[in-house]
Amino acid sequence: MHNRRLAAALAVVASAALAGSLALVRPAAADTSLKQLAEGKGKYFGTALVQSNLSNSTLVGVATSQFDMMTPGNEMKWDTTEPSNGSFNFGPGDALVAFAQAHSMRVRGHNLVWHSQLPGWVSSLPSNQVQAAMETHITTEATHYKGEVYSWDVVNEPFNDDGTLRQDAFYNAMGSGYIADAIRTAHAADPNAKLYLNDYNIEGENAKSNAMYSLVQSLLAQGVPISGIGLESHFILGQVPSTMLANMQRFAALGLDVAVTELDDRIQLPASSANLQQQASDYSTVVSNCLAVTRCVGVSQWGVGDADSWIPGTFSGYGAATMYDQNYQPKPAYTASVNALGGSSGGSSSSSPSTPTSSSSSSGGGGGACKVSDTVDAWNTGLTENITIDNTGSAAVSGWSLVFTLASGQTITNGWNASYSPSSGQVTATNASYDGAIAPGGSVSIGFQATHTGNAAAPASFSLNGQACSS
Structure with missing residues (x-):
């Protein structure tokens, strides 16, 4: 033995x-x-x-x-x-x-x-x-x-x-x-x-x-x-x-x-x-x-x-x-x-040390054709952020890029359902091959994990294909 x-x-x-x-x-x-x-x-x-x-x-x-x-x-x-x-x-x-x-x-x-x-x-x-x-x-x-x-x-x-x-x-x-x-x-x-x-x-x-x-x-x-x-x-x-x-x-x-x-x-x-x-x-x-x-x-x-x-x-x-x-x-x-299993694209539980945070921008003039909601689950020096993009317009979205700015000290380590570049600062998330189409009334969920140096805040605003999104 x-x-x-x-x-x-x-x-x-x-x-x-x-x-x-x-x-x-x-x-x-x-x-x-x-x-x-x-x-x-x-x-x-x-x-x-x-x-x-x-x-x-x-x-x-x-x-x-x-x-x-x-x-x-x-x-x-x-x-x-x-x-x-x-x-x-x-x-x-x-x-x-x-x-x-x-x-x-x-x-x-x-x-x-x-x-x-x-x-x-x-x-x-x-x-x-x-x-x-x-x-x-x-x-x-x-x-x-x-x-x-x-x-x-x-x-x-x-x-x-x-x-x-x-x-x-x-x-x-x-x-x-x-x-x-x-x-x-x-x-x-x-x-x-x-x-x-x-x-x-x-x-x-x-x-x-x-x-x-x-x-x-x-x-x-x-x-x-x-x-x-x-x-x-x-x-x-x-x-x-x-x-x-x-x-x-x-x-x-x-x-x-x-x-x-x-x-x-x-x-x-x-x-x-x-x-x-x-x-x-x-x-x-x-x-x-x-x-x-x-x-x-x-x-x-x-x-x-x-x-x-x-x-x-x-x-x-x-x-x-x-x-x-x-x-x-x-x-x-x-x-x-x-x-x-009863979770969500973000998910949180009362027993975890995470702090759920929702953040999105106001819509641009005339109201936006997109709505973004997100949830941040943070711990020690890491966080998970899950983002849902809703198409609130009357036309289908075919191919998309979501732009947002990470808080200082945050660096993306991996993500899903999109590609992310660069890993810090102003980030552009681009659709994956399988989720580029968002029908009117439809939505897509993406997310990433990141490290942070103390500031786990969500981005202050999001824009989809150049247009500011509402909350």
């Missing part, structure tokens, strides 16, 4: 040093992050990381400020943890666990038994040796991480899409009973961990989810200590099942937790503005479904942003599947998720 602790210690030191370097890159808005809004609803909002992600400071900045649950993408799977029979390697998983602990993130263990990423030696075993190998693997790994994981995906993706069980090494050796045996073995090794079955295409009511439901009923009747069902939720744009909420409710009614475990929503590239708005609607639906089910414990996105998503490498011609773009800037899906 000493090698594990050394790896963990090194990871904590490295992540702490990295976090220190991020202080001026992405100061966290304590009351508007996904994780804090979710926590306010009794849920979590998580992400998936792989060890190589930890060297990307921008990715880490988003991960640590927005998410409170971490799923290792590969580091706890069988081909990493036991590449040869009886030879265990927990170093990569330990590094991610240590990172999560250093940043107050819980860990979803993923996974113990899966037909994929399974080393060849397991499939090559005589059938009468598979059960012992499976039980040894589960016991060793679950014991190693005992007390350090929130939950385990004990068996991952056990079903074919038609509802039959996959005929993998475990089923071929033990029949359907391998699932109950795996869960019981994991429970014996770590009685406090939540134990899940996890699969894709079971989000709505269909043959596959019906088979999962029947299996779970059988497991519960046998006294198998299953805790929950993971709905992977790898969606295609516009295809979130209309029966997702009802499906979640029926599993919850059995006394099980449900979780959205690997959410993404792939778009055929290039993604249009309409695509991104549909994706925002899809994310809002998923988050709202979870909020509507008391036993839905949380939502996890698979990856942090489009730049580290698995989708382009797996589904040719598709991508843009997450809430953050290639530069880790929030997309409409992020705003939609925040809103679904």
Whole structure:
């Protein structure tokens, strides 16, 4: 175990040093992050990381400020943890666990038994040796991480899409009973961990989810200590099942937790503005479904942003599947998720040390065709400012620039839904590719994070395409 602790210690030191370097890159808005809004609803909002992600400071900045649950993408799977029979390697998983602990993130263990990423030696075993190998693997790994994981995906993706069980090494050796045996073995090794079955295409009511439901009923009747069902939720744009909420409710009614475990929503590239708005609607639906089910414990996105998503490498011609773009800037899906969680583009809470401030200019002569409202949430040496631009005129706006002047000592460190130049003084915010059109009566929300030297005041005035805006 000493090698594990050394790896963990090194990871904590490295992540702490990295976090220190991020202080001026992405100061966290304590009351508007996904994780804090979710926590306010009794849920979590998580992400998936792989060890190589930890060297990307921008990715880490988003991960640590927005998410409170971490799923290792590969580091706890069988081909990493036991590449040869009886030879265990927990170093990569330990590094991610240590990172999560250093940043107050819980860990979803993923996974113990899966037909994929399974080393060849397991499939090559005589059938009468598979059960012992499976039980040894589960016991060793679950014991190693005992007390350090929130939950385990004990068996991952056990079903074919038609509802039959996959005929993998475990089923071929033990029949359907391998699932109950795996869960019981994991429970014996770590009685406090939540134990899940996890699969894709079971989000709505269909043959596959019906088979999962029947299996779970059988497991519960046998006294198998299953805790929950993971709905992977790898969606295609516009295809979130209309029966997702009802499906979640029926599993919850059995006394099980449900979780959205690997959410993404792939778009055929290039993604249009309409695509991104549909994706925002899809994310809002998923988050709202979870909020509507008391036993839905949380939502996890698979990856942090489009730049580290698995989708382009797996589904040719598709991508843009997450809430953050290639530069880790929030997309409409992020705003939609925040809103679904009860926040707003700015958001504030009475428990935070922030001071909401609204400021806008008076309209120009004859009344303006724009209205701007903003909210500043400030803390110590940082602030988050969220700005809503309303088109109050009768003509559509097609392409826009919003000009405002930051208070002395304020410097923008990152922004979303617009590009900002320069980072201090008089700033011009220019529309992103997907939000340049504002219909009459319509609005767009943008925002940024900034450092300050004591003056966290909002800009005194705003002008849109050269015209002063009203409050």
